Amino acid sequence: MPFLLGVSATGWAGTSDFTGILGCVQEQQQREFLSWPYLLSVRREYLMKNGDGRKGERTPLERNGHGPLNEIVLMRSLSPEIKLYKVKSPLIAKKRKAGQFVVVRLDERGERIPLTIADSDPQGGTITLVVQEVGATTKRMGMLREGDKLWDVVGPLGKPTEIENFGRVVCVGGGVGNAVVYPIAQAMKAAGNRVISIIGARTKDLLVLEEENRAVSDELFVTTDDGSYGRHGFVTDELAKVLQDGPRVDLVVAIGPAIMMKAVCDLTKNYHIPTVVSLNSIMVDATGMCGACRVEVGGKTKFVCVDGPEFDGHQVDFDLLMARLRMYLPEEQQAMEVLEQKAEAR
Amino acid sequence: MAEKKKLNLKREPIPRQDPHLRAHNFDEVALGYSVDQAKREADRCLGCKKPRCVAGCPVEVDIPGFIGRIQEGDFIGGARVIKETNSLPAICGRVCPQEDQCEKLCILAKKGAAVAIGRLERFVADYEAQHQAVEIPPRAPSTGKKVAVVGAGPAGLTVAGDLAKLGHGVTIFEALHEPGGVLIYGIPEFRLPKVIVKREVDYITSLGVELKLSFVVGQTQTVDEFLNSGYDAVFLGNGAGLPYFMNIPGENYNGVYSANEFLTRSNLMKAFQFPEYDTPIKMGRRVAVVGGGNVAMDSLRTALRLGAEKVTCVYRRSRAEMPAREEEIENAEEEGIEFKLLTNPISIQGNEQGWVKGMECVRMELGSPDESGRRRPVPIKGSEFVMDVDQVIVAIGQGANPLVAATTSGLETNKWGYIVADPLTGVTSKEGVYAGGDIVTGAATVILAMGAGRNTARAIDVYLRGKRSA
Numbered sequence: 001m002p003f004l005l006g007v008s009a010t011g012w013a014g015t016s017d018f019t020g021i022l023g024c025v026q027e028q029q030q031r032e033f034l035s036w037p038y039l040l041s042v043r044r045e046y047l048m049k050n051g052d053g054r055k056g057e058r059t060p061l062e063r064n065g066h067g068p069l070n071e072i073v074l075m076r077s078l079s080p081e082i083k084l085y086k087v088k089s090p091l092i093a094k095k096r097k098a099g100q101f102v103v104v105r106l107d108e109r110g111e112r113i114p115l116t117i118a119d120s121d122p123q124g125g126t127i128t129l130v131v132q133e134v135g136a137t138t139k140r141m142g143m144l145r146e147g148d149k150l151w152d153v154v155g156p157l158g159k160p161t162e163i164e165n166f167g168r169v170v171c172v173g174g175g176v177g178n179a180v181v182y183p184i185a186q187a188m189k190a191a192g193n194r195v196i197s198i199i200g201a202r203t204k205d206l207l208v209l210e211e212e213n214r215a216v217s218d219e220l221f222v223t224t225d226d227g228s229y230g231r232h233g234f235v236t237d238e239l240a241k242v243l244q245d246g247p248r249v250d251l252v253v254a255i256g257p258a259i260m261m262k263a264v265c266d267l268t269k270n271y272h273i274p275t276v277v278s279l280n281s282i283m284v285d286a287t288g289m290c291g292a293c294r295v296e297v298g299g300k301t302k303f304v305c306v307d308g309p310e311f312d313g314h315q316v317d318f319d320l321l322m323a324r325l326r327m328y329l330p331e332e333q334q335a336m337e338v339l340e341q342k343a344e345a346r
Numbered sequence: 347m348a349e350k351k352k353l354n355l356k357r358e359p360i361p362r363q364d365p366h367l368r369a370h371n372f373d374e375v376a377l378g379y380s381v382d383q384a385k386r387e388a389d390r391c392l393g394c395k396k397p398r399c400v401a402g403c404p405v406e407v408d409i410p411g412f413i414g415r416i417q418e419g420d421f422i423g424g425a426r427v428i429k430e431t432n433s434l435p436a437i438c439g440r441v442c443p444q445e446d447q448c449e450k451l452c453i454l455a456k457k458g459a460a461v462a463i464g465r466l467e468r469f470v471a472d473y474e475a476q477h478q479a480v481e482i483p484p485r486a487p488s489t490g491k492k493v494a495v496v497g498a499g500p501a502g503l504t505v506a507g508d509l510a511k512l513g514h515g516v517t518i519f520e521a522l523h524e525p526g527g528v529l530i531y532g533i534p535e536f537r538l539p540k541v542i543v544k545r546e547v548d549y550i551t552s553l554g555v556e557l558k559l560s561f562v563v564g565q566t567q568t569v570d571e572f573l574n575s576g577y578d579a580v581f582l583g584n585g586a587g588l589p590y591f592m593n594i595p596g597e598n599y600n601g602v603y604s605a606n607e608f609l610t611r612s613n614l615m616k617a618f619q620f621p622e623y624d625t626p627i628k629m630g631r632r633v634a635v636v637g638g639g640n641v642a643m644d645s646l647r648t649a650l651r652l653g654a655e656k657v658t659c660v661y662r663r664s665r666a667e668m669p670a671r672e673e674e675i676e677n678a679e680e681e682g683i684e685f686k687l688l689t690n691p692i693s694i695q696g697n698e699q700g701w702v703k704g705m706e707c708v709r710m711e712l713g714s715p716d717e718s719g720r721r722r723p724v725p726i727k728g729s730e731f732v733m734d735v736d737q738v739i740v741a742i743g744q745g746a747n748p749l750v751a752a753t754t755s756g757l758e759t760n761k762w763g764y765i766v767a768d769p770l771t772g773v774t775s776k777e778g779v780y781a782g783g784d785i786v787t788g789a790a791t792v793i794l795a796m797g798a799g800r801n802t803a804r805a806i807d808v809y810l811r812g813k814r815s816a
Contacts, residue, residue, distance in 0.1 A: 091566055105523060111615065111624035112523075137624055152523045154560040284615065284625070287521050287562055288747050289531075289587040290607035294598055301591060301598060306749065320598055323700030327600045331626035338621045 070150040073126055078208040082132045082176055083142050084118075090125030092117070092155050098187040099161030099278065099310055102127065103286045105152040106140055113137050114283045114305070116180040117156060118209075127153075130179030130208065136335035157286050158309045161276070165192040167250035170242060171217070172235050172264055173199045174256025178209050180278060181255040186216040188253070194218050196246075198238045200256075204229035236263045243271050251276065254313060258325060262318035269314055277313035279304045281324060295321050355458025358387035360465050365680040369650050372535040372618065375677060376440075376465075381421075384469040388416035390454065391461045398451040399463060404797030405432045409448060409463055416466060425474035426481070428467060433507045434500070434546045434796065436475065437529060439468025440538050442793045443671050475545055482552050486513035491810040494519060494572045494580045496563045496750060499527020500792045501583035501783030503550050504799030505806070510553040512807050517556040519563050524614060527585055529792070531614040532606070534644050536651070537674075540613075564749040569757070569779060578813060579778045579806050582765060583799065586784035588745040592636065596694030597740070601628060601702035605637070605645045605741035612648050630737025632656045634705055636691055637741035638668035643675065645739045646683045657683050658733070662690040662710050662723045686733075688712070690725065694738055705733045744789045754779070764788055772802030780806055 074086035092102060101116045119128035133139045144150075161184050169188045173181035178199045189195045197217035201207040203226045214220045221238045222230030231238055235256070243249060252275040254264035261277040268275040281293040281304045288306035295302055298315035302308065361377040362368075368375050379387065391413040399409045407428050415424035428435040444450075444464035452460035474480055491514045495502045498520035506516045524530045526543045551557055563569065569580050589604035591597050608627070611617040617627035633649040635642050638661035650657045659678070661668060664687050668675060679685070688710040695704040709729035712721035746763035758766040758775035765774055765781040772780035782798030784790055 095566065106624075109616070109623040111626075152560045154521070154523075154562060155565065157562065157565055284607060284610055285522060285531075287565075287587075288749060289589070290610050291589050291591070291604040292607050296598060301593075306747075320700070324598070324600060326699075327628065328626045331620065335621050335624065335626075 070153045072144060072146055072148050072150070075144070075146050078130065079206045081134075081206065082130060082179075082208050084179075084208075085129045085131065085141075086121075086126045087129060087150060087153060088125055089127050089153050089155075092153065093120040093125050093127050094122045096120050096127060096156040097160030098163065098183040100156035100158050101286075101309060102129070102153050102155030103157060103283070104129070104141075104150055104154075106137060106144075107151045110151060111137055112152075112154075112284055112286065114157070114280075114286055116278070116309075117183070118179040119183055130176055132176040135332050136339045139336070139339060154286070158305060159307075161187065161253075161310055163187045163191050167193065168247065169193040169195050169251045169253065170239065170249050171195060171197045171213075172239055172252060172254040172256070172260075173197070173213070174235055174260040175201055175206065176208065177256030177260070178207070178213060181253060182209050182212050182216070184253055184255070185213060189216045189218075196242060196249075197221070198223065198235050198242070200224065200230075200235035200238075200260075202226065234263070235260065236267055239264060240267060243267070243273070249273050252313075253277075258318055258322045261313060261316075262322075265313040265316070265318070275313035276310050277316060278309045279311060279316065279321060280309070281321060282327065295324070353392075353454065353457065354390045355454060357390070357459035357462050358383050360462070365682070368536065369647075369681040370653075372651055374539050375536050378472055379465055379469045381473075384416055384421070384466060385419070387462050388413050388466055391417070392453060394453060398453060399448040399461075402447040402449075402451040404447070404793050405800055407432050407448075407467070412470060413461065413463070413466055416470065421470050421473040422477065422479045424466075424470035425479075428470065429483075431800070432796065433504060433549065435467050436471035436542045437500075437538060437546055438793055438796070439464050439466075439471055440542075441529075441533060441791075443791060445672060447793070480545075480549060482549075483511055485511055485554060488515070489513045489810065491515065491578045491813070492517070492576055493806060493810070494569075494577045496569070496580065496582045497521075497527060497584040497783075497785075498525035498547070498557065498559075499583060499585050499783065499795065500529065501585075501795040501799040501802075502527070502581065503547065504796045505581045505583065505780075505782070505803045506555045507550045507553055508800060508803035509806060510550075510555045512803075514807070514810060515556075516554075517558060519558050519561040519566075521560070521562045521584075522614065523560050525557055525559065531610045532641065532644070534609065534613055534648050536647065537644065562749070564753040569750065569754040569776075573778055578810055579780065581772070581799075581802060581806065582750055582774075582779065582781040582785055583783045583795070584747065584750050584785050585795075586744040586746055586764075586789040588747045588763075589740070590743045590745055591740055592691060592742060594691060594693050596696055596702075599694055599696040599702045600700050601630060601736060602694060602738045602740065603628075605635070605641045605739055606744065608645055608739050609641070609648060612652070618652055627652065628737065629653055630702075630735065632658075632735045633737045633739065634658050634660050634686075634691075634733060634735040635739045635741055636660045637743070638663065638670055639741065639743070640670045640674055641744075642741035643670045643678050645741050646678055647681060649737070649739065650681055650683065654737070658735070659683055659685045659687075660689050660691060660705075660707065660733075661685070661687050663720065664688055664712060667720045688723065690723065691738075692730065695732070702736055702738055705735050705738055707731060707733055744784075746785055746788075750785075762788065769798070770801055771805035772798060773805060778809070 071088040076084045103112045115129045118130045133142045171181045171185040195217045196219045198221045200223040254261045255278045283293045284290045286305040293304040296317040297311045393410045397410045412424040412427040448463045449460035495506045495518045498518045525547045529543045589606040611627040615625035616623040617625045620626045629652045633654045635645045689707045693706045697703045708725045710723040713724040716722040751759045756776045767774045767781040767786045772782045782802045783795035
């Protein structure tokens with residue numbers, strides 16, 4: 001029952017990390033890949049020859065990025081799995097618009113993961129990231145402390161959300177997607193729209209940014225899959241009611257797990273309501289150079305990093321997106337095992 | 347005429363790693379000349395009074411000059427001669443297509459093998475570095491002018507180095523987290539060790555060039571913002587980084603990579619060392635690489651080193667038309683790469699989980715020449731067949747990334763998105779903005795980008811000095 005699990009909105013990471021979310025459900029690829037022992041032997045050889053480049057543990061260091069930057073000035077747990085970070089990055093804070101993201105790398109050996117910017121403070125020079133710990137990198141990020149620095153923060157990337165006065169706009173968020181939809185709801189409200197927000201989570205503890213979303217919405221509905229808070233059910237149940245009973249909706253913005261966005265689009269298609277989704281594909285450089293993030297929109301290949309991340313949801317091939325998000329499941333699990341082993345060793 | 351040198355038409359071979367061994371490691375394939383070998387090879391040079399080789403070099407290195415120093419045993423002096431016009435000899439000695447440039451014009455090539463200019467260039471550069479004899483050249487007094495260089499690839503590094511020597515303040519803005527551009531993310535370790543790139547980048551920064559990494563021009567800040575915030579000129583050397591796909595069905599299945607992605611994961615992100623490094627890479631057992639250029643050769647040989655059992659090059663024309671360097675094609679053949687020439691993919695087939703399981707191809711034959719002068723490949727009807735592969739790497743070329751041009755007001759681009767710039771001076775349609783390298787010419791070679799960089803640096807210098815007197 002992938003649909004059910006999807007709408008339960010475990011999260012949003014928009015990264016190879018994200019595959020962790022789907023890991024529990026999907027029939028695993030039975031493809032045979034090269035054995036890791038072989039690779040590790042390559043690695044051992046490399047180390048013997050070149051020495052281990054690391055000094056002590058993996059810790060973020062200051063480096064010649066844009067200044068003495070990327071310091072985590074505030075870190076707060078929003079739920080057991082979701083943390084909020086305020087990161088010093090004045091240029092990005094000044095430039096960033098709703099809908100854009102950054103690429104973060106934790107240390108010298110880190111992967112590049114895209115994270116949507118939830119908010120920014122141009123005066124204070126900080127950006128806000130809300131991150132769910134779904135994979136090894138986001139888990140390691142959660143182990144950092146205030147005062148630590150992220151190795152790289154690149155951005156703002158992607159195109160901003162098109163904001164204008166559409167009329168009545170419904171913003172739908174799922175899981176950590178509630179943090180991503182928040183700046184969009186905020187901008188929509190500021191542009192004069194009537195904003196109806198529907199935010200959902202698997203259970204009450206995982207619901208984030210409820211107050212923030214409420215503050216920028218004319219109406220706010222909450223759903224939880226287990227009924228522990230708000231309406232018992234999925235965001236699509238609430239959306240169906242709004243579409244059916246309420247006055248005409250001019251635009252729907254849906255952000256959350258791919259399966260949730262797909263369900264929202266299936267629903268709004270029946271009502272012919274334009275629907276914008278923000279896609280969370282796997283990226284490497286995130287500047288249009290590699291094509292890792294490619295998706296099909298209206299039958300055409302698009303790069304989420306430069307053509308998106310937002311697209312007309314009715315044109316998106318969600319099945320392809322979900323298949324591509326599962327690409328590195330075995331590696332993701334392996335990375336988690338390594339991380340757990342290290343934690344145990346300590 | 348009595349003292350006329352006896353022609354030695356045989357080239358000193360360069361020691362290389364054994365093919366069976368090197369197919370399983372990422373160490374450099376060519377090991378470089380020893381002192382004796384270098385001297386023997388250098389002795390073949392006739393030191394022509396009117397050297398034709400120099401005319402074949404995009405940066406006009408004084409080739410007989412530096413080879414003469416080798417003949418005298420002054421290897422460091424040889425390196426200095428090259429560095430008068432080329433700041434990155436260790437790199438050019440390895441990756442330049444000398445057989446199409448300087449060596450092609452060598453007088454010895456008429457009767458036998460040309461002098462191995464590239465190998466000698468590499469030798470003196472490595473010798474200089476090994477003996478820690480790299481000197482930081484004197485900088486002209488500061489002019490107080492500031493230049494922003496976009497992209498830390500071959501073009502950008504060259505412009506930055508040259509302008510810094512002339513006394514201008516230079517800052518390079520690089521989108522990725524490592525400097526070097528294609529030298530870092532594209533060309534693999536076994537062809538160009540990254541310590542060499544780092545050495546050359548360190549040389550450029552030792553000239554006083556400031557390097558800002560993880561800075562995406564067009565997103566973090568725009569060219570217009572640079573010009574409005576104190577920069578007197580901007581050089582665009584952001585390269586041709588947009589991967590082309592074939593636009594055939596099934597190209598988005600899992601297991602299909604652009605060569606850019608495949609090589610970036612392996613080279614820049616060090617995915618071949620996963621899980622010590624965080625970025626993973628998928629390795630198929632039967633890998634097809636589509637394309638016949640240097641990037642395709644790099645992808646083929648990387649896939650082999652990552653452990654693929656069978657690696658096949660699929661190219662739609664014949665071997666004679668392959669744009670890759672002859673030496674790299676030979677290396678690939680030696681290592682056991684299979685070549686399916688005159689073959690063109692039609693579709694990629696996937697399984698139910700969306701993974702590649704095969705590639706349908708059609709055989710081709712060569713028809714009449716097309717606008718590029720090469721004979722046009724034409725499909726042979728009814729010759730379709732399916733290749734059993736579980737990974738496909740698309741290496742059919744790169745185009746212009748629109749990020750910079752699209753965010754710069756008044757900057758003219760052509761219909762392919764390349765920036766319109768004068769080939770000799772890099773002058774664009776926007777005052778104070780210059781461009782060079784792949785973003786102007788389309789995907790080409792490291793040395794052409796450097797040549798453009800050198801010429802443009804001169805033009806920018808003239809512009810900045812004019813600005814001062816105005």
